[in-house]
Amino acid sequence: MSLDGILMILWYAAKPWLWFIALLVLALVASLWLGRHKQGKPHGLLWPTAIAAGLVAMLVAPMLTQSQLGYVTTWPDRLVLLTIGIGTMLYGWLLLKSWFRQA
Amino acid sequence: MSASPTQPLRRKLLLGLAAGAAVTSPAALLAKPLRSQARIVILGAGAAGIAMANRLRRSIAGARITLVGARAEHHYQPGYTMIASGLWRPERVLSSTQQWLANDIDWLAHDVTAINARQQWVQLSNQQQLGYDLLVVATGCQLNYHQIEGFETSMIGQHGIGSVYASPAAAQATSTQIDALIAKGAGRALFTLSDTPLKCAGAPLKMTFTTVSRLEKTGQRERFQVDFFSPYQNRVFAVPTYNEFVLKRWQEQSVGFFDQRLLTGLDAHSRQAFFRHKDGSTSKEAYDFIHVVPPMSAPDVVKASDLVWQDGPFAGNWLEVDQYSLQHRRYPNVFGVGDVIGTPFGKTAASVKMQAPVAERNILAFLSNQPLNARYNGYTSCPLITSIGRAILSEFGYEGKLMPSFGFISPTEESWLVWMMKEQMLQPAYNAMLHGKV
Numbered sequence: 001m002s003l004d005g006i007l008m009i010l011w012y013a014a015k016p017w018l019w020f021i022a023l024l025v026l027a028l029v030a031s032l033w034l035g036r037h038k039q040g041k042p043h044g045l046l047w048p049t050a051i052a053a054g055l056v057a058m059l060v061a062p063m064l065t066q067s068q069l070g071y072v073t074t075w076p077d078r079l080v081l082l083t084i085g086i087g088t089m090l091y092g093w094l095l096l097k098s099w100f101r102q103a
Numbered sequence: 104m105s106a107s108p109t110q111p112l113r114r115k116l117l118l119g120l121a122a123g124a125a126v127t128s129p130a131a132l133l134a135k136p137l138r139s140q141a142r143i144v145i146l147g148a149g150a151a152g153i154a155m156a157n158r159l160r161r162s163i164a165g166a167r168i169t170l171v172g173a174r175a176e177h178h179y180q181p182g183y184t185m186i187a188s189g190l191w192r193p194e195r196v197l198s199s200t201q202q203w204l205a206n207d208i209d210w211l212a213h214d215v216t217a218i219n220a221r222q223q224w225v226q227l228s229n230q231q232q233l234g235y236d237l238l239v240v241a242t243g244c245q246l247n248y249h250q251i252e253g254f255e256t257s258m259i260g261q262h263g264i265g266s267v268y269a270s271p272a273a274a275q276a277t278s279t280q281i282d283a284l285i286a287k288g289a290g291r292a293l294f295t296l297s298d299t300p301l302k303c304a305g306a307p308l309k310m311t312f313t314t315v316s317r318l319e320k321t322g323q324r325e326r327f328q329v330d331f332f333s334p335y336q337n338r339v340f341a342v343p344t345y346n347e348f349v350l351k352r353w354q355e356q357s358v359g360f361f362d363q364r365l366l367t368g369l370d371a372h373s374r375q376a377f378f379r380h381k382d383g384s385t386s387k388e389a390y391d392f393i394h395v396v397p398p399m400s401a402p403d404v405v406k407a408s409d410l411v412w413q414d415g416p417f418a419g420n421w422l423e424v425d426q427y428s429l430q431h432r433r434y435p436n437v438f439g440v441g442d443v444i445g446t447p448f449g450k451t452a453a454s455v456k457m458q459a460p461v462a463e464r465n466i467l468a469f470l471s472n473q474p475l476n477a478r479y480n481g482y483t484s485c486p487l488i489t490s491i492g493r494a495i496l497s498e499f500g501y502e503g504k505l506m507p508s509f510g511f512i513s514p515t516e517e518s519w520l521v522w523m524m525k526e527q528m529l530q531p532a533y534n535a536m537l538h539g540k541v
Contacts (some may be wrong), residue, residue: 001508005541012531012540065523066190067492076511077519 028095035098043100046093054089058082136164139470144225144235146215148172150180150452150537151241151441153203154459157539159239160205162467169209171227172242175200179530181452183267184306186274188313188491189282190526193271203537215242218408220434237436237466240422242405244302244442244450247398252368252377254395262371266395267306280392281314289326290391292318293376295366298334299398300421302442302450305485305497307396308339308349314394315356316491330359330388332378337362341448342503344515345487345495352489366395401443410437412445421445426501427478429462435469438462446481447501452529453484456536482506486525494521 014021061084062069072081143159143166145152156170182196204210211233217226224234246268248256258264260276263284267274284290294311301307311331318327331353333339339360340346353360363381370377375387400420405411410431412423423432424439426446431437440458442450449458457479464477481501486494495517498506507514512521535541 008535008540009528009532012535013528015531062492062519065492065519065526067519067522067526071490071493071517071519071522073493074513074516074518074520080520080523 024091028091031095031098038098038101040101042097043102046096046100049096049100050089050093053092054085054087057088058085136162137467137470138164139166141166141236141470142234143168143237143239143466144233145170145239145241146172146218146225147241147243147441147443148174148200148210148212149177149241149243149441150533151243151443151455151459152239153177153200153537154455154539155239155241155440155462156208157203157205157537158459158463159466160208161539162463163470167209168207169211169233170204171211171213171215171225171233172200173212173214173228175212177203178271179533181303181529181533183271183274184303184309184313184488185526186271187265187267187277187281187310188488189278189317190491193275195530196271215404218404218410220409220431220437223436235436237470238434238438239462239466240405240410240437240439240443241441242402242443244399245402247299247400248395250398251366251395253371254369258369258371259395263374263390263392264369264371264395265310265392266397267310268302268397277310277394281317284327284392285317285321287391288323291328291330291389292392292394293388293390294329294331294394295376295396296331296333296335296339297396297398298365299400300417300445300450301396301399303485304340304450305487307394309488310394311353311358312487312489313491314392315358324357328359329357330361332361332364332366332388334365334381335362336381342497342499342505344503344505345497348495348515349487369393369395399442401445405443410434415445417445426481428465428475429458429479430465430469430475438466446479448481448483448499449479451483451485452533452536453498454482456532456541457482459536459539480506484508486521486529488522488525489517492522493517493519494525496521496524 058081062072072078145156148170152170152172156168160168177198177200179196182191185191186193213227213229215225216228224232226232248254256269259266259269259273263280265277265280267277292314294307296307315329318324338346339349364378366376367379368377374390376390376393377387379385401422405422410422412418412421422439422443422445424444425432429438440462441455461477461479465475468475484498487497488494496512498508500506505514
């Protein structure tokens with residue numbers, strides 16, 4: 001399948017979720033903007049919280065697709081699951097980093 | 104107007120009309136719209152017909168494109184197995200035909216009742232006669248449930264009868280009947296296969312796998328007997344790799360396999376199914392749930408026309424086309440796409456995705472008096488659900504040759520990723536196909 005074809009299908013897949021993607025971006029922008037004046041070092045719980053969010057996403061993702069974790073068996077399966085986990089972790093970190101600060 | 108079918112029908116006229124035909128290759132043909140005033144009629148307002156209408160609308164300027172098909176509601180048929188497995192609501196596969204069509208496509212919401220290929224016209228259910236210069240036959244296939252004695256489609260959802268093919272409602276009713284079997288706490292489920300070419304030939308296998316999955320989930324799988332009846336010898340799928348996989352898996356899952364037995368009749372009230380064996384003998388089997396797969400063919404209107412295969416394995420039942428160019432073998436101004444065509448493989452939505460661009464290119468080449476170079480390789484794809492939550496991405500073409508699209512996905516390995524593709528990505532891909540975008 002051509003790259004054009006793959007991108008076109010991804011676009012069609014994303015279309016029903018554009019509102020959700022917009023919401024995520026909006027939440028991120030709002031969090032960064034509102035928290036821009038917060039001072040202090042990052043809180044020690046920032047990374048553990050982000051990592052926990054990533055792990056929860058990895059556990060929940062198969063169930064959200066009406067499958068189960070036990071069926072994540074091939075290396076592409078694991079790679080996709082890992083990508084979901086890392087993506088959620090990074091998003092969570094960016095979302096919380098302005099707020100998880102200590103004086 | 105009449106013309107010999109062996110002559111290049113009205114080609115000179117079409118050539119004159121194809122004023123912008125100064126193109127030399129299929130790629131160039133697609134680069135800018137061809138100018139033509141040809142009257143193009145597309146029979147069938149399903150996936151293949153809609154995809155062809157949108158493609159030709161974009162690639163030909165000036166032509167009058169008419170889509171013929173009565174069904175106002177469009178069904179995403181690859182989703183039927185998801186409904187029948189209790190995973191999707193029927194609404195998820197419903198949309199309107201109109202919403203997929205470009206504004207400047209004439210859609211006549213009538214069925215075709217006659218085709219005269221020699222005189223180049225079709226007749227519609229409102230008695231309208233429609234002449235054409237180029238015909239695309241994309242009517243889909245006909246479900247011949249009536250060939251199963253004692254069976255009517257109204258029985259689906261009653262007396263333990265299910266059939267995934269008939270409609271979204273039938274798929275939902277099938278799921279309800281499987282629920283009823285589970286609620287009973289014990290019983291026998293029969294799964295059948297027809298001896299004709301089938302659209303989505305993997306569907307009967309998927310239904311068996313997902314039902315076993317649901318039975319396993321009860322924790323009392325051993326209380327249910329699951330049996331599969333195939334008319335073929337030691338075969339349930341045309342591609343050996345997948346056939347062997349399925350039979351081996353069923354052995355592991357204690358699914359009984361009975362070959363060379365064709366479902367010929369039902370007694371719904373006593374829940375008995377009648378099978379004819381290869382040696383001509385018959386047998387009857389009691390069931391609590393049965394999944395019926397109807398014999399299939401081209402619609403009667405195609406079978407009654409001169410467009411049907413005259414000899415060979417598809418004689419009298421399927422549209423005669425060259426399996427590579429998709430052009431009719433005797434009427435050069437007729438092309439076929441989708442379930443209706445008589446080719447060794449190619450009765451899935453994924454097949455249409457590959458056939459539509461081939462037919463489009465060859466139609467443009469035909470209108471431009473160019474050689475028909477685009478080739479359909481028989482590609483078809485079926486995410487073979489082996490359990491609720493995982494699947495194998497089976498992709499193959501003529502001669503059963505495996506044709507994996509993604510090098511990183513094994514064509515023989517069960518995978519959650521493939522399941523996700525089936526569950527989440529195939530419908531968007533299908534939608535893009537309807538718009539003629541992939």
